[in-house]
Amino acid sequence: MSQIRPLIPLLITAGILIGGNGLQGTYISLRALQEGFSTSLIGLVGTGYNIGFAIGCIYVTRILRSIGHIRTFSAMAAIASAASIAMVLWIDPWFWFLMRLIAGICFASLFATVESWLNARVTNANRARTLSLYRLVDLGSVTAAQYLIPTVGIEGFQLFAIISMALTLSLVPISFADRSSPRAPEAIKFDIRALWNISPLATIGCIVVGLTNSTFRSLGPIYAEGIGLSITAIATFMSVGIIGGVVLQYPLGIYSDRLDRRLIILFATFGSLLAGLYLAFFAGSDEWLNFIGIFIFGAFAMPLYSLCSAHANDHAAEGQHALVSAGMLFFWSCGAIIGPLFASFLLDIFGPQALFIYTAVVLAAFMLYTLQRMAARRAVPAGERSMRFRNLLRTSSFFNKLAATPEDKTPSGRKKS
Incomplete structure (x- = not known):
């Protein structure tokens, strides 16, 4: 357990991100339907996230090499939180498409930052246990997050606020992690x-x-x-x-x-x-x-x-x-x-x-x-x-x-x- 303890803040952060992301994907589809969006417009909003995710996959290594893990995570968490809460301020499919595209870039970068950080901290002695905990965090957080929808309800701003709060709070456990920033990953051609x-x-x-x-x-x-x-x-x-x-x-x-x-x-x-x-x-x-x-x-x-x-x-x-x-x-x-x-x-x-x-x-x-x-x-x-x-x-x-x-x-x- 002593080998895993330093990684717990990173795993908690990953759980918050994965759960918030899973909740957002399901909720936005249902909320868009309630707002009167056609199914094709809902598909467009979903596509926005995936376009952003692809962009994030391409550029995140460059960002990490330029400004490091801590600054990358802080910036992307703040932007993703703002993009999430902004969606309740203007109910429009094209605006939602843009916000989801931004969220996709941010989540691709956030996941890469956390997993790169974990890779820098795990050893062969604790890798299997860390991986098992990570998968448990993934399954548990995504499953539990789905039930916030019927609990809180689709209407109003509450779920948008919860998603934004989760992204903001993801900064807290990672702030208590090892204060040394890991070495930037090598660029991939x-x-x-x-x-x-x-x-x-x-x-x-x-x-x-x-x-x-x-x-x-x-x-x-x-x-x-x-x-x-x-x-x-x-x-x-x-x-x-x-x-x-x-x-x-x-x-x-x-x-x-x-x-x-x-x-x-x-x-x-x-x-x-x-x-x-x-x-x-x-x-x-x-x-x-x-x-x-x-x-x-x-x-x-x-x-x-x-x-x-x-x-x-x-x-x-x-x-x-x-x-x-x-x-x-x-x-x-x-x-x-x-x-x-x-x-x-x-x-x-x-x-x-x-x-x-x-x-x-x-x-x-x-x-x-x-x-x-x-x-x-x-x-x-x-x-x-x-x-x-x-x-x-x-x-x-x-x-x-x-x-x-x-x-x-x-x-x-x-x-x-």
């Missing part, structure tokens, strides 16, 4: 062509995850409201999908380390597709049938990002793992920009069931592409892979390094990343 050459399948896979999973996070509340679920049931619906994502992460990861990883990607995609079709055509408006469906969807869909990232690392050369980590997050962001916007138009035209029909079509296309890549390229033998499966959060490229273990070594004993 971003090369899209190199990433594509490393693994076309992983690149497309991360885009697909952005197209589908991020669309669920942005428009899931709209789907749930459209089929008649109560506010409490909507919070449960979103939470169950997130919890479901934990269940199959490690079983799928273990098998992907032993077998052709693309077979597991194919299996997870197929499971997600079936769950999407079930939600679109069979769940109807029954609460429990929707809870079961979204739990299964989350169980298969949420591990896809980690599986695709692991597949890319299988083909990465020594020294390319940082590029892969940043690149996969960027490609996920690209999919997350397009998905909510396109799917929102479909919901406007065809109704809430269109969300999971769209998801199923995208996943079916990815299955076909996976089969094509399996025919075009041989599998990397398990003994030649440069990295084991890692259960990754899509918070920053630094999480991949945090999730590294001492066992991630090449056959010659050199560390892989």
Whole structure:
């Protein structure tokens, strides 16, 4: 415990950020619906956040190198807090789009700052315990935050104020952390062509995850409201999908380390597709049938990002793992920009069931592409892979390094990343 104690302020800060971010995503979709925004405008607002997140992913390393961790975190937390509370002052979809874009830049930078700071403080002796606590913080804070919506209510300014307060208070625990600022991270050269050459399948896979999973996070509340679920049931619906994502992460990861990883990607995609079709055509408006469906969807869909990232690392050369980590997050962001916007138009035209029909079509296309890549390229033998499966959060490229273990070594004993 003495090894973990210095990291507790950083973990508390991460919990506040992750919970506030999860609350904001669900709440803004529901509040926008109440304010009379069309589904396509709600999709536009969600896209604003993802555009900002992609920008933050690209520039955060430069910011950290320029002004350091403490100043970066303080500035981004203050801006994100102001952007959150500003949304209640002017109810307008284009203004909300701008505020969400700013919030996306800030949250990408805040997550990267915290995870870079954690990486500078963890050792191999406490890495596994820190990672377990971090994932527990992630799951617990996101799930608990959803239930603030039915507790406080959608109307008024209260939830906007709570989100702003959370972002401001995130400065407090980090202020009690180690007073020394960690060394700025090394700059990562971003090369899209190199990433594509490393693994076309992983690149497309991360885009697909952005197209589908991020669309669920942005428009899931709209789907749930459209089929008649109560506010409490909507919070449960979103939470169950997130919890479901934990269940199959490690079983799928273990098998992907032993077998052709693309077979597991194919299996997870197929499971997600079936769950999407079930939600679109069979769940109807029954609460429990929707809870079961979204739990299964989350169980298969949420591990896809980690599986695709692991597949890319299988083909990465020594020294390319940082590029892969940043690149996969960027490609996920690209999919997350397009998905909510396109799917929102479909919901406007065809109704809430269109969300999971769209998801199923995208996943079916990815299955076909996976089969094509399996025919075009041989599998990397398990003994030649440069990295084991890692259960990754899509918070920053630094999480991949945090999730590294001492066992991630090449056959010659050199560390892989």
